[in-house]
Amino acid sequence: MLDIKKIREDFDGVKAGVERRCKGDFGIDRVKELDAKRREVLAEVEALKNKQNVTSREVPKLKKAGEDTTALFAEMKQLSARIKELDGEVSSIEEELRTVLLGIPNVPNPQVQIGEDDNDNVELRKWGTPREFGFEAKAHWDIGEGLDILDFERAGKISGARFTVYKGLGAKLERAVINFMLDLHTEEQGYTEILPPFMVNRDAMTGTGQLPKFEDDMFYVPAKDFFLIPTAEVPVTNLRAKEIIPGDELPIYYTAYTPCFRKEAGSAGRDTRGLIRQHQFNKVEMVKFTTPETSYEELEKLTNDAEEVLKRLGIPYRVVRLSTGDLGFSSAMTYDVEVWMPSYGRYVEISSCSDFEDFQARRANIRFKRDKDHKPEFVHTLNGSGLAVGRTVAAILENYQQEDGSVVIPEALRPYMGGREVIK
C-alpha cells in the first residue's frame, strides 16, 4: 500500500512512479479526491464531537444543581444524530479509499529499467557453464520416469494435471534438497527456521498483496474462509503483522520450507510436462525484515544466499533484474535467479528475490522502533526463494544425467542421500 501522506505531498511524483509500470487509470486521482473529502468531513465531525464531550462533562454538575436538562438533552440528541450521520460518511469514504489504495501496485525503484515484459529483463551475471553432453540429453520427466522415481501418470489419476508423485529415491531426493537448503540457510547464513501453517486467513493474504487483486490465482477453502498459501512469504511475513519490533532485533532473517499451492489459471498449456509448473510444489523461502536504510544491501545478500545453493550444487545459473513490466505487484525491485535447464535450452526461473520496501509493511502493519525517542516506522520486507525445490530436482536430474539414464548425485547432497553417489 502506498503512503497516503506521500500521495498528498508529492502527488505528481508518486503518480509518475506508478506509471513507470502501468499506464492508464489505476485510481490514484480518486485517492486524492477521497483524501481531501475525508479531511473535510473529519474536521466537521470532530468539532461536533468536541462540543458533545464538553457538554457531557457539564451534565453531572447541572444535575447536581437540580437544573432542568430536557431542552439540553433534546439539543444534544440532534447533535448526536448529526455526528452519527457524518461518522457514516467518513467510514464509507475510508472504505473506498482503502479499497482503491489496496489495488495500486508498488512504485518501482528508479534503478529498475522500464520494460514490457521478461524480454526487457537485464542479465546481471552468470555462473558456471552449461554442460556439453556427449549424447542426446533427456528431459527430467523422461529421466524421472525411466528411473521410476517420478510418476506423473498416477498423479493424474489421484489428483489431475500439474501434480506429481515422487517415489523411492525421487521422494528422498526431494527431501534431501529441502534439508540441504534449510541447513545452509540456518547453519551458515544466519536464518531462523519457521514451520508455518499452510492455510491462512484473508488478512494475511491482504498483508502481502495477494488480495484483493489476485484472489482467482489462489486455492480457497470455503469451509473456514482460508486460502492455501501460494508461497511461504505469506505466513512468514505476516508472522510479524501488527507488531512494533524493537529496533535492535533488526534485521530479522527467517527461512521456511512449505508446499505452495497455485491455480496457474493464466498458464494453461504452458510447461505442461514435468515438474516446472505444478498446482502443488515445495519451496524453501527466505524472508527478511530490515530498516529502510539497509534494505537494498540486504537484497543483494539475500540474492547471494539463493545463488549459493546452486553454486554448492554445481548447477549453472544467471541472475537478471526484472523490468517494470515483469515486476510483481508488491515489489519495488526483483532479481530472478534462473537455472540452466537443458530440456528448455535456456535459463528458467528458480528464485525470485524482491525488496518490497514498506509496501507490505504498510498493509500488514509491521513497524519497528529505533529507540525510546523515535516514533514507530514501517520496516522494509524482502523475500526470495531459496529455492524452488521441484525445479531444483528437475535441474539436478537434467544437468547430472548420464548416457545410461542414471543420475549422479551432487556431492553436497550425498550426506542427505545416505551416502549414495548415483541414482540408477
Place this chain on the structure above:
RNA sequence: GGAGAGGUACCCAAGUGGCUGAAGGGUCUGGCUUCGAAUACCAGUAGGUCGGUAGUACCGGCGCGGGGGUUCAAAUCCCCCUCUCUCCGCCA
C-alpha cells in the same frame, strides 16, 4: 460439535453508565542507602493513531479484542463476530 471462563496500556491487573488518559502493582529512569550490590524507601515517566499543520511543541478526535445497537453520555447495558483457555465429545 456441546458447555463454561476470559480478552483493559510493555507485562500483570482494578474498574460502580458521567469528574476514567483509565486505580493498583511490575517494568523503566533518577535519588537515597551501601565499600559495592541486592532489598527497602522517595520521586518521576508511561502506548498508538487520525486531523488542525511542516514539527518529538500546542489543540482536538479516536482507542479498553472487532463490529453494530441503546443512551444526552458506554470499558461499563444489549446483539453479532473473533481469538485464547478449561471441561465433555470426536479425532492423527
